[in-house]
Amino acid sequence: MKRIYNDINLASRNSFGVSERARCIVEFEDANDLKEVFSANRSDKWYVLGAGNNTLFTQFYDGVIFTPTCSSLEILQDDGQGVDIRVAAAYDWDTLVEWSVIRGLWGIENLSAIPSSVGAAPVQNIGAYGAEVKDVIKAVEYFDTNKLEVVRLSNKECRFAYRDSIFKQELRGVAIILAVEMHLSREPRPNLGYGDVVKEVESRGGATLKNIREAICAIRGRKLPDPKVLGNAGSFFKNPIVELEVAERLLQEYPDMPKYAMPNDDSHVKLAAGWLIDKAGLKGWRDGNVGVHENQALVLVNYGGATGREVIALAEYVSQCVKDRFGVVISPEVNLL
Ligand code: EPU
DSSP: OEEEEEEEEOGGGTTOOOEEEEEEEEEEEEEEHHHHHHHHOOOOOOEEOOOSEEEEEEEOOEEEEEEEEEOEEEEEEOSEEEEEEEETTTSSSHHHHHHHHHOOOOGGGGGGTTOTTTTTTTTTEEETTTTEEGGGGEEEEEEETTEEEEEEEGGGGOOOBOOOOTTTTTTTTTTEEEEEEEEEEOOOOOOOOSSHHHHHHHHHHSSHHHHHHHHHHHHHHHHHTTTTTSSEEEOOOOOOEHHHHHHHHHHOOTTOOOOOEEEEEEEEEEEEEHHHHEEEHOOOOTTEEEEEEESSSOOEEOOOSSHHHHHHHHHHHHHHHHHHHHHHOOOSEEOOO
């Protein structure tokens, strides 16, 4: 069953805590609810808002916002080595990680404490500490708003890449995700290669699922502000992918600059936007109600009462400083509306 709200304040529905309004919100449970809405009216502008952790509203949204409410979790198959699960879009991501860790299921422990709903996770292929959600996804089920039917895409068909998928490209404005099917394994597969993870895990007594989850939560807790305390959307910018020559030029001047190899692509490297912003002298920079977080320069924060436009103005200033200093363009990871 669906619920419809008109002219609604979005402050409690976005982690930036900005106080913009929308013309209409439809909370839907399943494909039938969506079919009813789209059969009656296909011309309205619309957007899907999960838990609101990766969206910045910069003005009145003159359209319909769809929010899923179904949060079921089913075990589709258990062959002893691992399980296939189907999780509905509204299920809280970190509750799923906790569920898997308690049951001895490997695959998503490095993605602990990412604020997200399950339905939003494949859209930008959430990732952290050397893991990405694409590594466990078997299929994604969505409602096609053109065909008015449910479609199931295999992992390959989702065209996952760094913070990207078909849902941000061709299926933007077409697909509303209903559920995600994932495979989790009982075989221990610790993935400790990133940054401080190995040290934090060792200090807790070794690579158990529980220790890895605790280590990741501790690392994130130290660097990333809690949106309940300080409005933010995690990394505001994507890490830029640049030509190898650009990175080599910068490395001559900044030999300590972090860089990451791109899988199957020797001619490009990924740089750390947080490092570039930090090195440009902007970490902890504050302008009125908004600022660059003091522990992680990749995160922009709302100190209270900020509008979306203030955040955008800060983001533009930060991008310009990075471009002036390094000649590298950084672009937002967050969806801007
Ligand atoms: N760095 C600085 N100063 C800063 C921030 C970072 O010098 O203020 C340096 C770090 O020392 C490190 C490098 O930049 O050498 C990378 O920093 P970090 O490991 O903190 O990761 P990140 O590149 O800033 C990415 C993801 C995060 C994810 C972490 C850990 C993106 C856009 N962000 O951040 O994801 O948690 O790696 O894997 O890819 C998110 O998407 O919201 C998010 C938090």
